[in-house]
Amino acid sequence: MTHPPPAPHISLTWTDHVTGTHGFLVVDRLVRGVSSGGLRMRQGCTLDEVAGLARGMTMKEALHFDAEDSGARYIPLGGAKGGIDFDPRVPGAYGVLVRYLRAMRPYVESVWTTGEDLGLTQDLVDRAAAEAGLVSTIQAVYPLLDDEAAARRRLADAFAVTVDGIGLDELVGGCGVAESALAALDRAGFTYGDARVSVQGLGTMGGATARFLSRAGLTVVAVADVKGTIANPAGLDVEALLAARDAYGTVDRGALRDADRELPAGAWLTADAEVLVPAAVSYAIDEVNQASVRARWVVEAANMPVLAEAEALLRERGIMVLPDVVVNSGTNAWWWWTLFGDIGADADEAFAHTRHAMRALIDRMLARAEADGCTPRAAAHAIVADRLPVMAERFGWYR
Numbered sequence: 001m002t003h004p005p006p007a008p009h010i011s012l013t014w015t016d017h018v019t020g021t022h023g024f025l026v027v028d029r030l031v032r033g034v035s036s037g038g039l040r041m042r043q044g045c046t047l048d049e050v051a052g053l054a055r056g057m058t059m060k061e062a063l064h065f066d067a068e069d070s071g072a073r074y075i076p077l078g079g080a081k082g083g084i085d086f087d088p089r090v091p092g093a094y095g096v097l098v099r100y101l102r103a104m105r106p107y108v109e110s111v112w113t114t115g116e117d118l119g120l121t122q123d124l125v126d127r128a129a130a131e132a133g134l135v136s137t138i139q140a141v142y143p144l145l146d147d148e149a150a151a152r153r154r155l156a157d158a159f160a161v162t163v164d165g166i167g168l169d170e171l172v173g174g175c176g177v178a179e180s181a182l183a184a185l186d187r188a189g190f191t192y193g194d195a196r197v198s199v200q201g202l203g204t205m206g207g208a209t210a211r212f213l214s215r216a217g218l219t220v221v222a223v224a225d226v227k228g229t230i231a232n233p234a235g236l237d238v239e240a241l242l243a244a245r246d247a248y249g250t251v252d253r254g255a256l257r258d259a260d261r262e263l264p265a266g267a268w269l270t271a272d273a274e275v276l277v278p279a280a281v282s283y284a285i286d287e288v289n290q291a292s293v294r295a296r297w298v299v300e301a302a303n304m305p306v307l308a309e310a311e312a313l314l315r316e317r318g319i320m321v322l323p324d325v326v327v328n329s330g331t332n333a334w335w336w337w338t339l340f341g342d343i344g345a346d347a348d349e350a351f352a353h354t355r356h357a358m359r360a361l362i363d364r365m366l367a368r369a370e371a372d373g374c375t376p377r378a379a380a381h382a383i384v385a386d387r388l389p390v391m392a393e394r395f396g397w398y399r
Contacts, residue, residue: 008054009035009078010111013047014103016096021086023100027112028054029078032395034140036061036332038117039082039125041097042281046085049282053081053303060329062384063361064336065391073340074333075144076391080112088119089248094128101132113138115335116204118281118303121247122159122169138339145340157345158338166208166242168347169331174208175351176330176358177301180322181209181275182216183362184297190274192217198271198295200224201280203249205301205328207242209277214238218275224268225250231267232260249280269293278305285310293319300324315375323377325384326361330354 010027024047027035037057040050058079065076082104086096097120101108108114108129114137116122129137136142136152145151161168185195195218199206202223210220220238222231227250230236237257244255253262269276269285270292278284279301285293290310298314298321300306306314311321334350337343343353368379 008051010080010107011047011051014100016099018099019086019092019096021084021096023082023084023096023103024050025080025082025104025107025112026051026054027078027080027107029058030111031061031076031078031391032144033111034113034144035078035080035111036113036141036336037080037082038332039084039100039114039120040117041084041086041088041093041119043085043087045083047083049304050081050083053083054079056303056325057081057332059325059380059384060332062387062391063326063329063380064333064357065387073146073342074336075340076395077113077141077336080114081117082112082114094124097124097128098131101129101134105132105134108134108137109139111140113141121204138335141339151339151341154341154345155335155339158350161345161347163347164239166211168350169334170204171208171211171347172334172350172354173205173328173331174210174301175212175354176333177205177209177277177279177299177327178212178216179330179355179358180327180362181213181277181297181299183359184299184320184322184366185275187363187366188296190296193219195219195275196221196271196273197275197277198222198224198268198273199277199279199301200268200284200305201249201278201302202241202245202251203280205331206277206279207245207249209279209299209301210238211242213275213277221273222263222268222271223251224265224280226265227251227253227262228265229263229267229271230256230260231263231271232257233272234259236260266292271295275299278302281305283307285314287313290314293317295319297322300327303328311375311377320376322362323380325377326358326365326380329361330358333357 014023219235276295282304287309
Protein backbone atom coordinates (compact mmCIF):
# COMPACT_ATOMS: atom_id res chain seq x y z
CA MET A 1 0.00 0.00 0.00
CA THR A 2 1.70 3.17 -1.18
CA HIS A 3 -0.83 5.70 0.08
CA PRO A 4 -0.51 7.02 3.67
CA PRO A 5 -2.38 4.95 6.28
CA PRO A 6 -5.57 6.48 7.67
CA ALA A 7 -5.33 8.39 10.93
CA PRO A 8 -5.79 6.18 14.00
CA HIS A 9 -9.15 6.11 15.71
CA ILE A 10 -7.56 7.01 19.08
CA SER A 11 -4.10 8.44 19.80
CA LEU A 12 -3.26 9.71 23.26
CA THR A 13 -0.38 10.46 25.58
CA TRP A 14 -0.57 9.95 29.36
CA THR A 15 1.68 11.59 31.94
CA ASP A 16 2.29 9.83 35.25
CA HIS A 17 1.67 12.34 38.05
CA VAL A 18 4.24 10.60 40.28
CA THR A 19 7.26 10.19 38.00
CA GLY A 20 6.47 12.34 34.98
CA THR A 21 6.73 9.23 32.82
CA HIS A 22 4.85 9.24 29.52
CA GLY A 23 2.66 6.42 28.30
CA PHE A 24 0.79 6.03 25.04
CA LEU A 25 -2.25 4.33 23.57
CA VAL A 26 -3.04 4.13 19.87
CA VAL A 27 -6.16 2.42 18.56
CA ASP A 28 -5.52 2.17 14.84
CA ARG A 29 -8.76 0.46 13.84
CA LEU A 30 -11.91 -0.85 15.48
CA VAL A 31 -13.69 -3.88 14.06
CA ARG A 32 -17.07 -4.59 15.67
CA GLY A 33 -16.05 -1.88 18.13
CA VAL A 34 -12.99 -3.72 19.50
CA SER A 35 -9.21 -3.65 18.96
CA SER A 36 -6.33 -5.91 19.95
CA GLY A 37 -2.70 -5.19 20.79
CA GLY A 38 -0.18 -5.68 23.57
CA LEU A 39 1.34 -3.28 26.09
CA ARG A 40 5.10 -2.74 26.10
CA MET A 41 7.33 -1.02 28.64
CA ARG A 42 10.77 0.18 27.66
CA GLN A 43 12.84 3.27 28.18
CA GLY A 44 12.70 5.35 25.01
CA CYS A 45 9.26 4.20 23.86
CA THR A 46 7.56 6.86 21.71
CA LEU A 47 4.11 7.66 20.37
CA ASP A 48 5.33 7.12 16.80
CA GLU A 49 6.61 3.67 17.75
CA VAL A 50 3.29 2.74 19.34
CA ALA A 51 1.38 4.06 16.32
CA GLY A 52 3.47 1.91 13.97
CA LEU A 53 2.90 -1.14 16.14
CA ALA A 54 -0.85 -0.46 16.22
CA ARG A 55 -0.94 -0.34 12.42
CA GLY A 56 0.92 -3.62 12.43
CA MET A 57 -1.73 -5.14 14.69
CA THR A 58 -4.46 -4.10 12.25
CA MET A 59 -2.53 -6.01 9.58
CA LYS A 60 -2.02 -9.08 11.77
CA GLU A 61 -5.72 -9.31 12.52
CA ALA A 62 -6.59 -8.94 8.83
CA LEU A 63 -4.03 -11.56 7.80
CA HIS A 64 -5.63 -14.13 10.11
CA PHE A 65 -9.10 -13.47 8.74
CA ASP A 66 -10.24 -16.10 6.25
CA ALA A 67 -13.46 -15.04 4.56
CA GLU A 68 -13.91 -18.53 3.09
CA ASP A 69 -13.60 -20.43 6.39
CA SER A 70 -17.24 -20.55 7.45
CA GLY A 71 -16.45 -22.85 10.37
CA ALA A 72 -14.04 -20.49 12.11
CA ARG A 73 -15.33 -18.93 15.34
CA TYR A 74 -12.47 -16.42 15.62
CA ILE A 75 -13.77 -12.95 14.86
CA PRO A 76 -11.09 -10.53 13.62
CA LEU A 77 -10.56 -7.37 15.62
CA GLY A 78 -8.98 -4.01 14.92
CA GLY A 79 -5.39 -3.11 15.77
CA ALA A 80 -4.09 -1.20 18.79
CA LYS A 81 -0.99 -0.88 20.97
CA GLY A 82 0.05 0.56 24.30
CA GLY A 83 3.48 1.73 25.40
CA ILE A 84 5.19 3.14 28.50
CA ASP A 85 8.48 5.04 28.32
CA PHE A 86 10.05 3.49 31.43
CA ASP A 87 12.68 0.83 32.17
CA PRO A 88 10.78 -2.21 33.51
CA ARG A 89 13.83 -3.33 35.51
CA VAL A 90 14.16 -0.29 37.76
CA PRO A 91 12.36 0.23 41.08
CA GLY A 92 9.00 1.86 40.69
CA ALA A 93 8.20 0.27 37.34
CA TYR A 94 5.31 -1.76 38.70
CA GLY A 95 3.72 1.33 40.21
CA VAL A 96 3.97 3.12 36.87
CA LEU A 97 2.32 0.14 35.17
CA VAL A 98 -0.57 0.11 37.65
CA ARG A 99 -1.15 3.84 37.29
CA TYR A 100 -1.06 3.59 33.50
CA LEU A 101 -3.65 0.82 33.48
CA ARG A 102 -5.81 2.72 35.95
CA ALA A 103 -5.74 5.73 33.61
CA MET A 104 -6.50 3.51 30.59
CA ARG A 105 -9.25 1.60 32.36
CA PRO A 106 -12.13 3.10 30.31
CA TYR A 107 -10.46 2.02 27.07
CA VAL A 108 -9.57 -1.48 28.32
CA GLU A 109 -13.13 -1.95 29.51
CA SER A 110 -14.69 -0.91 26.22
CA VAL A 111 -12.43 -0.98 23.12
CA TRP A 112 -8.86 -2.20 23.77
CA THR A 113 -7.88 -5.81 24.54
CA THR A 114 -4.26 -6.10 25.61
CA GLY A 115 -1.60 -8.36 27.06
CA GLU A 116 2.13 -8.75 27.50
CA ASP A 117 4.65 -7.28 25.10
CA LEU A 118 8.28 -6.17 25.28
CA GLY A 119 9.45 -5.66 28.88
CA LEU A 120 6.38 -7.19 30.51
CA THR A 121 5.07 -10.66 31.31
CA GLN A 122 1.43 -11.67 31.20
CA ASP A 123 1.44 -12.50 34.91
CA LEU A 124 2.68 -8.99 35.72
CA VAL A 125 0.16 -7.32 33.42
CA ASP A 126 -2.68 -9.37 34.92
CA ARG A 127 -1.61 -8.53 38.49
CA ALA A 128 -1.34 -4.83 37.70
CA ALA A 129 -4.67 -4.86 35.88
CA ALA A 130 -6.40 -6.38 38.90
CA GLU A 131 -4.85 -3.74 41.15
CA ALA A 132 -6.06 -1.07 38.71
CA GLY A 133 -9.62 -2.33 39.11
CA LEU A 134 -9.96 -4.20 35.82
CA VAL A 135 -11.85 -7.47 35.49
CA SER A 136 -9.50 -8.58 32.70
CA THR A 137 -7.20 -7.04 30.11
CA ILE A 138 -9.39 -8.54 27.38
CA GLN A 139 -12.81 -7.74 28.82
CA ALA A 140 -13.70 -5.49 25.86
CA VAL A 141 -14.11 -8.60 23.70
CA TYR A 142 -16.48 -10.40 26.08
CA PRO A 143 -19.67 -9.01 24.48
CA LEU A 144 -18.63 -10.73 21.22
CA LEU A 145 -18.51 -14.20 22.82
CA ASP A 146 -21.31 -16.75 22.58
CA ASP A 147 -20.55 -18.16 26.03
CA GLU A 148 -18.35 -15.82 28.06
CA ALA A 149 -17.94 -18.09 31.08
CA ALA A 150 -16.88 -21.10 29.00
CA ALA A 151 -14.54 -18.98 26.88
CA ARG A 152 -12.84 -17.47 29.92
CA ARG A 153 -12.38 -20.92 31.48
CA ARG A 154 -10.91 -22.25 28.24
CA LEU A 155 -8.37 -19.42 28.02
CA ALA A 156 -7.46 -19.71 31.71
CA ASP A 157 -6.94 -23.46 31.27
CA ALA A 158 -4.74 -22.81 28.23
CA PHE A 159 -2.57 -20.39 30.19
CA ALA A 160 -2.11 -23.07 32.85
CA VAL A 161 -0.66 -25.55 30.32
CA THR A 162 3.12 -26.01 30.42
CA VAL A 163 5.41 -27.87 28.06
CA ASP A 164 8.82 -28.91 29.39
CA GLY A 165 8.55 -26.31 32.11
CA ILE A 166 7.53 -23.38 29.88
CA GLY A 167 4.00 -21.98 29.63
CA LEU A 168 2.05 -22.63 26.46
CA ASP A 169 1.38 -18.89 26.13
CA GLU A 170 5.15 -18.31 25.97
CA LEU A 171 5.66 -20.98 23.32
CA VAL A 172 2.99 -20.48 20.66
CA GLY A 173 4.51 -17.25 19.29
CA GLY A 174 7.91 -18.87 18.86
CA CYS A 175 6.24 -21.88 17.27
CA GLY A 176 4.77 -19.51 14.68
CA VAL A 177 8.11 -17.76 14.06
CA ALA A 178 9.90 -21.08 13.67
CA GLU A 179 7.26 -22.43 11.29
CA SER A 180 7.59 -19.25 9.20
CA ALA A 181 11.33 -19.83 8.87
CA LEU A 182 10.83 -23.51 8.07
CA ALA A 183 8.27 -22.70 5.39
CA ALA A 184 10.75 -20.33 3.71
CA LEU A 185 13.48 -22.97 3.86
CA ASP A 186 11.14 -25.54 2.35
CA ARG A 187 10.21 -23.26 -0.55
CA ALA A 188 13.92 -22.78 -1.26
CA GLY A 189 14.66 -26.52 -0.98
CA PHE A 190 17.09 -25.88 1.88
CA THR A 191 17.82 -28.82 4.20
CA TYR A 192 17.17 -28.10 7.87
CA GLY A 193 20.35 -29.83 8.96
CA ASP A 194 22.42 -27.42 6.87
CA ALA A 195 20.83 -24.31 8.37
CA ARG A 196 22.47 -22.34 11.17
CA VAL A 197 20.55 -19.80 13.26
CA SER A 198 21.44 -16.64 15.16
CA VAL A 199 18.86 -15.15 17.53
CA GLN A 200 18.82 -11.71 19.13
CA GLY A 201 16.91 -12.00 22.38
CA LEU A 202 16.20 -15.07 24.49
CA GLY A 203 12.99 -13.83 26.08
CA THR A 204 9.53 -15.20 25.42
CA MET A 205 9.61 -14.98 21.62
CA GLY A 206 13.31 -15.52 20.98
CA GLY A 207 13.64 -18.37 23.44
CA ALA A 208 10.68 -20.28 22.05
CA THR A 209 11.84 -19.69 18.48
CA ALA A 210 15.30 -21.04 19.31
CA ARG A 211 13.74 -24.12 20.92
CA PHE A 212 11.46 -24.96 17.98
CA LEU A 213 14.15 -24.37 15.35
CA SER A 214 16.65 -26.47 17.30
CA ARG A 215 14.15 -29.29 17.67
CA ALA A 216 13.42 -29.12 13.94
CA GLY A 217 17.08 -29.93 13.27
CA LEU A 218 18.59 -26.47 12.71
CA THR A 219 21.77 -25.52 14.56
CA VAL A 220 21.54 -22.46 16.79
CA VAL A 221 25.05 -20.98 16.72
CA ALA A 222 24.49 -17.63 18.48
CA VAL A 223 22.04 -15.98 20.88
CA ALA A 224 22.21 -12.47 22.30
CA ASP A 225 20.89 -10.98 25.53
CA VAL A 226 21.57 -7.70 27.36
CA LYS A 227 24.99 -8.97 28.50
CA GLY A 228 26.25 -9.80 25.02
CA THR A 229 26.29 -12.66 22.53
CA ILE A 230 26.83 -16.32 23.35
CA ALA A 231 28.19 -18.27 20.38
CA ASN A 232 29.34 -21.72 19.42
CA PRO A 233 29.90 -22.62 15.75
CA ALA A 234 29.20 -26.27 16.56
CA GLY A 235 25.85 -25.40 18.11
CA LEU A 236 24.59 -24.14 21.46
CA ASP A 237 22.71 -26.20 24.01
CA VAL A 238 19.45 -24.30 23.65
CA GLU A 239 17.62 -26.16 26.42
CA ALA A 240 20.41 -25.43 28.91
CA LEU A 241 20.41 -21.74 28.01
CA LEU A 242 16.62 -21.54 28.38
CA ALA A 243 16.84 -23.16 31.80
CA ALA A 244 19.53 -20.66 32.85
CA ARG A 245 17.73 -17.43 31.86
CA ASP A 246 15.96 -15.02 34.18
CA ALA A 247 12.55 -13.38 33.72
CA TYR A 248 14.04 -10.89 31.25
CA GLY A 249 15.78 -13.48 29.08
CA THR A 250 19.28 -12.89 30.49
CA VAL A 251 21.36 -16.08 30.61
CA ASP A 252 23.43 -17.02 33.66
CA ARG A 253 26.93 -17.34 32.21
CA GLY A 254 27.70 -20.07 34.72
CA ALA A 255 25.63 -22.41 32.55
CA LEU A 256 27.92 -22.05 29.51
CA ARG A 257 29.99 -24.97 28.28
CA ASP A 258 33.73 -24.76 27.68
CA ALA A 259 33.27 -24.41 23.92
CA ASP A 260 30.73 -21.61 24.23
CA ARG A 261 32.16 -18.14 23.65
CA GLU A 262 31.10 -14.77 25.04
CA LEU A 263 31.18 -12.11 22.33
CA PRO A 264 30.13 -8.44 22.13
CA ALA A 265 26.45 -7.56 22.03
CA GLY A 266 26.37 -6.97 18.28
CA ALA A 267 28.03 -10.25 17.31
CA TRP A 268 24.66 -11.96 16.74
CA LEU A 269 24.21 -9.76 13.67
CA THR A 270 27.44 -10.89 11.99
CA ALA A 271 27.14 -14.58 12.86
CA ASP A 272 27.88 -17.07 10.11
CA ALA A 273 24.29 -18.29 9.86
CA GLU A 274 21.64 -18.80 7.22
CA VAL A 275 18.74 -17.64 9.41
CA LEU A 276 18.89 -14.43 11.45
CA VAL A 277 16.12 -13.87 14.00
CA PRO A 278 15.89 -10.40 15.57
CA ALA A 279 13.59 -11.16 18.51
CA ALA A 280 14.31 -8.37 20.97
CA VAL A 281 13.94 -4.69 20.13
CA SER A 282 12.60 -2.52 17.33
CA TYR A 283 14.98 -0.82 14.87
CA ALA A 284 17.77 -3.35 15.47
CA ILE A 285 18.94 -3.47 11.83
CA ASP A 286 19.59 -0.14 10.13
CA GLU A 287 21.07 0.96 6.82
CA VAL A 288 24.59 0.89 8.28
CA ASN A 289 24.79 -2.38 10.22
CA GLN A 290 22.80 -4.31 7.58
CA ALA A 291 26.06 -4.54 5.66
CA SER A 292 27.29 -6.97 8.33
CA VAL A 293 24.39 -9.40 7.89
CA ARG A 294 25.55 -12.68 6.36
CA ALA A 295 22.30 -14.63 6.59
CA ARG A 296 20.06 -15.64 3.72
CA TRP A 297 16.84 -15.02 5.63
CA VAL A 298 16.00 -12.39 8.27
CA VAL A 299 12.96 -13.56 10.23
CA GLU A 300 11.34 -10.70 12.16
CA ALA A 301 10.28 -12.18 15.49
CA ALA A 302 10.37 -8.72 17.10
CA ASN A 303 8.14 -5.86 16.04
CA MET A 304 9.71 -3.51 13.47
CA PRO A 305 13.32 -4.71 13.92
CA VAL A 306 14.44 -3.89 10.35
CA LEU A 307 14.28 -0.30 9.12
CA ALA A 308 12.83 0.22 5.65
CA GLU A 309 16.10 1.57 4.26
CA ALA A 310 17.93 -1.47 5.59
CA GLU A 311 15.38 -3.86 4.12
CA ALA A 312 15.84 -2.35 0.66
CA LEU A 313 19.62 -2.78 0.91
CA LEU A 314 19.26 -6.34 2.17
CA ARG A 315 17.06 -7.18 -0.78
CA GLU A 316 19.70 -5.82 -3.17
CA ARG A 317 22.10 -8.31 -1.62
CA GLY A 318 19.67 -11.20 -2.09
CA ILE A 319 18.65 -11.42 1.57
CA MET A 320 14.95 -12.05 2.19
CA VAL A 321 13.18 -10.36 5.12
CA LEU A 322 10.14 -12.22 6.41
CA PRO A 323 8.04 -9.41 7.93
CA ASP A 324 6.86 -9.15 11.52
CA VAL A 325 3.22 -8.61 10.61
CA VAL A 326 3.11 -12.23 9.47
CA VAL A 327 5.95 -13.93 11.33
CA ASN A 328 5.15 -12.94 14.92
CA SER A 329 1.37 -12.90 14.64
CA GLY A 330 0.88 -16.36 16.12
CA THR A 331 0.60 -15.32 19.78
CA ASN A 332 -2.19 -12.84 19.14
CA ALA A 333 -4.05 -15.33 16.96
CA TRP A 334 -3.67 -18.11 19.56
CA TRP A 335 -5.42 -15.97 22.18
CA TRP A 336 -8.44 -15.58 19.92
CA TRP A 337 -8.45 -19.12 18.52
CA THR A 338 -8.61 -20.31 22.13
CA LEU A 339 -11.04 -17.74 23.48
CA PHE A 340 -13.51 -18.11 20.61
CA GLY A 341 -13.26 -21.90 20.68
CA ASP A 342 -11.48 -22.81 17.45
CA ILE A 343 -9.02 -24.79 19.59
CA GLY A 344 -9.02 -26.08 23.13
CA ALA A 345 -6.61 -25.76 26.04
CA ASP A 346 -4.21 -28.34 24.61
CA ALA A 347 -0.58 -27.85 23.60
CA ASP A 348 -0.55 -30.32 20.72
CA GLU A 349 -3.71 -28.81 19.25
CA ALA A 350 -2.34 -25.28 19.68
CA PHE A 351 0.96 -26.08 18.00
CA ALA A 352 -0.71 -27.94 15.14
CA HIS A 353 -3.18 -25.12 14.50
CA THR A 354 -0.41 -22.51 14.72
CA ARG A 355 1.86 -24.41 12.32
CA HIS A 356 -0.92 -24.89 9.80
CA ALA A 357 -2.04 -21.26 9.92
CA MET A 358 1.47 -19.77 9.79
CA ARG A 359 2.65 -22.02 6.97
CA ALA A 360 -0.44 -21.13 4.94
CA LEU A 361 0.21 -17.42 5.52
CA ILE A 362 3.89 -17.63 4.59
CA ASP A 363 3.16 -19.66 1.47
CA ARG A 364 0.44 -17.21 0.40
CA MET A 365 2.69 -14.21 1.05
CA LEU A 366 5.72 -15.62 -0.77
CA ALA A 367 3.61 -16.76 -3.72
CA ARG A 368 2.16 -13.24 -3.95
CA ALA A 369 5.65 -11.73 -3.74
CA GLU A 370 6.86 -13.95 -6.58
CA ALA A 371 3.82 -13.19 -8.72
CA ASP A 372 4.00 -9.42 -8.14
CA GLY A 373 7.80 -9.19 -8.19
CA CYS A 374 7.83 -7.45 -4.80
CA THR A 375 9.14 -7.99 -1.29
CA PRO A 376 7.35 -10.30 1.14
CA ARG A 377 6.36 -7.25 3.18
CA ALA A 378 4.76 -5.56 0.18
CA ALA A 379 2.96 -8.82 -0.58
CA ALA A 380 1.64 -8.98 3.00
CA HIS A 381 0.40 -5.39 2.66
CA ALA A 382 -1.36 -6.32 -0.58
CA ILE A 383 -3.11 -9.26 1.08
CA VAL A 384 -4.26 -6.95 3.88
CA ALA A 385 -5.52 -4.43 1.32
CA ASP A 386 -7.60 -7.21 -0.23
CA ARG A 387 -9.03 -8.41 3.08
CA LEU A 388 -9.89 -5.18 4.91
CA PRO A 389 -12.76 -4.26 2.56
CA VAL A 390 -14.20 -7.76 2.97
CA MET A 391 -13.97 -7.42 6.75
CA ALA A 392 -15.59 -3.99 6.57
CA GLU A 393 -18.47 -5.33 4.49
CA ARG A 394 -19.01 -8.28 6.81
CA PHE A 395 -18.40 -6.70 10.22
CA GLY A 396 -18.04 -2.96 9.75
CA TRP A 397 -15.23 -0.87 11.18
CA TYR A 398 -14.81 2.49 12.78
CA ARG A 399 -11.96 4.86 11.94
